[in-house]
Amino acid sequence: MILQGMLLGFLTLKMAGFLGWSALLFLIFETFIFKALALPLMIRQVVQSNGIRRDMEPYLPNFGNVSMALLLIGGALFLANVTGKYEPLLSFPMLGAAISSVLIGLFVMVSRKKLIMHTLGYLIMENGVYLFSLSIMARQPFLVNLGVLLDLFVGVFLMGIFMNQINSTFEDMNVDNLSELRDE
Amino acid sequence: MTDLIWIIIAPVILALISLLFNRRRLDRFLLPAGALLHLYFTIKLYGRTGGPANSWLAVDHLSWIFLFILSVLFLATALYSVDYLPRAHSGERSKQCYPIFLLTSLSAMTGAVLANHLGLMWVFIEATTLLTAPLIMFQKNRHSLEAAWKYLFICSVGIALAFIGLLLLALAGSKGGHATGFFLPELLAGKKTFNPLWLKIAFAFIVGGYGAKAGLAPIHTWLPDAHSQAPSAVSAILSGTLLNCALFGIFRFYQVLQGTAAYSFARGVLLVTGLLSIFVCAVYILRIKDYKRMLAYSSMENIGIIVTGVALGGYAVLGALIHLLAHSFIKSALFLTSGSILHRFGSKEIEKVTGILRSDKLVGVLWIAGILSLTAVPPFATFVSELMILAEMILEKRILLFIFFSLMLTIVLAGLLRASFRMVLGERQILAESIKVSARSRWLTQAPAFCFLMIAFLLSFALRTPVGTILREAAGLLGGGQ
Secondary structure (H helix, E strand, O other): OOOHHHHOOOHHHHHHHHHHHHOHHHHHHHHHHHHHHHHHHHHHHHHHHHHOOOOOOOOOOOOHHHHHHHHHHHHHHHHHHHHHHHHOOHHHHHHHHHHHHHHHHHHHEEEEEEEHHHHHHHHHHHHHHHHHHHHHHOOOHHHHHHHHHHHHHHHHHHHHHHHHHHHHHHHOOEEHHHHOOOOO | OOOHHHHHHHHHHHHHHHHHOOOOHHHHHHHHHHHHHHHHHHHHHHOOOOOOOOOOOOOOOHHHHHHHHHHHHHHHHHHHHHHHHHHOOOOHHHHHHHHHHHHHHHHHHHHHHOOOEHHHHHHHHHHHHHHHHHHHHOEEEEEEEHHHHHHHHHHHHHHHHHHHHHHHHHHHHOEEEEEEEEOOOHHHHHHHHOHHHHHHHHHHHHHHHHHHHOOOOOOOOOHHHHHHHHHHHHHHHHHHHEEEEEEEEHHHHHHHHHOOOOOHHHHHHHHHHHHHHHHHHHHHHOOOHHHHHHHHHHHHHHHHHHHHHHHHHHHHHHEEEEEEEHHHHHHHHHHHHHHHHHHHHHHOOOOOOOOOOHHHHHHHHHHHHHHHHOOOOOOOOHHHHHHHHHHHHOOOOHHHHHHHHHHHHHHHHHHHHHHHHHHHHOOOOOOOOOOOHHHHHHHHHHHHHHHHHHHHHHHHHHHHHHHHHHHHHHHHHOOOOO
């Protein structure tokens, strides 16, 4: 139940938190306007228009989920610590946060039944990747950054459209419906 | 340089025209026009290499091969679509979007192949995912929605992983706070000083990420679904060029790793994923019920063969490139033919289709010739390429690998032939009354397939012609023998 109420607010807060590190105007624009405002609004619209209830329908019990998340964070911090010693360029807390965010995103994707949660897992992972790019201080060219932004935007947009379609085609937006195509 | 920009922009302009005028008649003209324009620029770019080091786009022998495949296959798809679109079972809106997305994905794929900057290439490859997803769900029923969702989602995750790979490359190249640029010449010049550990991890991420899109084994699950649900012309493009684009991303990275300490690791990774893909295909191919899925699994197998060939080095790289060309042409010929079969028999199930030869001779002959060439039967170029790869294994005295590889290929051959003979021979079926195939439609749908099979045959002799020089140069770029 811990993750439940945080569905949207958590994401927004997390994204706004990135601001402190980035000095570039573009990055500020990207994180603040786009990640903190546009994406959550878009997701909210999808949630409302499809009448999605706020429960997760996980495959694991909640205790399992939380302990798994803790385990992932712990593992990520450990990994970041090890690599941080090896490579002085990396900043330890950010790298840890980045790796754990990527891992948790992947975990959310595989452990939930609802499609909206898959999209959220994707966003969490994408944020992790973004944080990662900040933490290694790679000078990403402007164009690539713009590309990332656009891809993310269009990707989520498309996923939203798909979810609308899936919702009107199937009764429920659940991965169990999407298992007709396979080879035994 | 201007040609390089125009070849990407031209299809977008045509797509805009299609969007503005919104006339089905015009679309029928625009698709082939875009294809021909693209082909014109491709031929114009023939043999051109070099250029300024910091240009965003460039062409060399390796990318020209990919560009050529893309251009020719798109022409066939465009012609097929001219026939297919009016009779497609789909809404008016889907029909309106179809040429737009097809043309824009053409320019995205072109961009991915021509990008001289790994970041830009990443952007283009991601764009191809987004632009082809609507094409897969063209029919807007439950199955195509499911396939498109899986495709979009798995490939998006893959592409995010590939981005981590790029970041790690930047990390590998960073020295005292100064990060390396992602322009290919820069990377190739500075690669000796890169940190090998980060390079290895980066390559693993790139193979995992782009490999998801190329249909390499661990994350291939979207591929059979998408290929079986998309319209046949789109499947032809997906299998013949989209997989190649992702593969091209891996190859470029591989090129950067050559001569560094991480090189042998990269070869190992490619070899294992390649063999795994072939293995997965061999496991599934005997019990597939849907012939388009069967072709999709065979695409996985062939991508596996290509990757294995590149990983082996030496002659095998040249073999892999010939295989790449031959496979693209054969596979799209087969997908186009599968569209004709689907049109005539109304079913994708292997069991429900029998006696193609008796009801439509040309389609039956094309199908069986395509399957035979796919399974590397001698007159076709796939035989030459697989022979080169196997010969390299013998030369390197990797006997176990040789046995495994040939065993898997034999299983796949058995599976493909068993299903196809059942489809082609057997009792004649009474086709639905409404299906009358006009001569025009025959030309548009079956002439490209026939030409592609001819190309696959002629490619056997490619090494003695100017094409052979390009192939050799390209193989040299990937560390192969001349």
